[in-house]
Amino acid sequence: MKIAITGKGGVGKTTLTALIAQVCADQGHEVLAVDADPSPCLAGALGFPDELRARLAPIAEMDDLILERTGAKKGQIGGFFTINPRVDDIPERFSVLHRGVRLLEMGSVETGGSGCICPEAAMLKTLFTNLMFRKDEILLLDMYAGVEHLGRATVDFVDAMLIVVEPTRRSLGTALQIKKLANDIGLNRLYLVGNKVRNEDESAFLKAETPGMPILGFLPADLAVQEADRLGIPVYDHVQSLRVSAENITAQLMKMERDQ
Numbered sequence: 001m002k003i004a005i006t007g008k009g010g011v012g013k014t015t016l017t018a019l020i021a022q023v024c025a026d027q028g029h030e031v032l033a034v035d036a037d038p039s040p041c042l043a044g045a046l047g048f049p050d051e052l053r054a055r056l057a058p059i060a061e062m063d064d065l066i067l068e069r070t071g072a073k074k075g076q077i078g079g080f081f082t083i084n085p086r087v088d089d090i091p092e093r094f095s096v097l098h099r100g101v102r103l104l105e106m107g108s109v110e111t112g113g114s115g116c117i118c119p120e121a122a123m124l125k126t127l128f129t130n131l132m133f134r135k136d137e138i139l140l141l142d143m144y145a146g147v148e149h150l151g152r153a154t155v156d157f158v159d160a161m162l163i164v165v166e167p168t169r170r171s172l173g174t175a176l177q178i179k180k181l182a183n184d185i186g187l188n189r190l191y192l193v194g195n196k197v198r199n200e201d202e203s204a205f206l207k208a209e210t211p212g213m214p215i216l217g218f219l220p221a222d223l224a225v226q227e228a229d230r231l232g233i234p235v236y237d238h239v240q241s242l243r244v245s246a247e248n249i250t251a252q253l254m255k256m257e258r259d260q
């Protein structure tokens with residue numbers, strides 16, 4: 001199962017990705033979590049210890065590696081470079097494993113549309129394709145906010161996409177934009193997850209206004225989420241209400257994917 005997690009900035013993509021990853025790992029699944037945000041923070045949300053985090057860096061920023069593999073310097077436009085560099089060793093070499101979750105930081109370059117032809121884009125595109133053929137049971141891709149970069153290269157390899165929304169019209173508006181873009185590139189298995197839901201009115205609002213996608217479930221708004229962040233403890237360990245909701249959402253996701 002390969003799932004991308006998207007949504008407007010700050011809605012809770014990283015929080016949800018970390019929760020689902022840990023739920024799946026604790027159920028005994030092999031999990032690969034990929035952080036595609038240029039300012040990665042999934043490691044923190046998963047509670048990776050400092051010594052492991054020190055070994056992580058976004059692939060898109062590994063200038064020497066990009067040069068070694070593509071034969072050209074990062075940022076070079078035009079000229080010759082390998083458009084399908086060797087990447088098969090990268091997931092193992094540059095990821096770290098903690099509590100059953102393997103984490104890889106990709107970083108982000110503008111791969112949206114057919115636009116960027118540069119060594120780092122070639123590298124990431126090839127890496128994405130490589131990830132698509134991996135045998136990890138669960139692959140979760142924590143996306144960068146916004147929709148522009150939602151290019152073919154990025155989402156071609158996922159089975160489904162979760163769109164995180166808050167109970168606001170603005171985040172539903174972004175969800176609708178993401179839906180159109182995803183549909184344009186042939187990705188039609190889209191699910192909503194409501195986050196920061198404070199009461200029945202807010203969940204009813206999301207149900208009533210959903211832009212035509214099934215809702216997998218809701219995560220409550222809980223001040224303990226920020227507290228977990230301050231304390232440096234994963235939400236999964238610190239906030240039972242979110243952990244339980246995430247277990248239900250994961251079960252629902254697996255059921256709907258099985259029924260496909």
Ligand SMILES: Nc1ncnc2c1ncn2[C@@H]1O[C@H](COP(=O)(O)OP(=O)(O)O)[C@@H](O)[C@H]1O
Nearest residue numbers: 009010011012013014015196220221222225226
């Ligand atoms: N259910 C929640 N209740 C309260 N705060 C939350 C909740 N989910 C996320 N947050 C907070 O919202 C902020 C953004 O969350 P994050 O997961 O980083 O969003 P994104 O990855 O979409 O930018 C963080 O400060 C996080 O602690």
Ligand SMILES: [Mg+2]
Nearest residue numbers: 013014037041
């Ligand atoms: Mg994030």
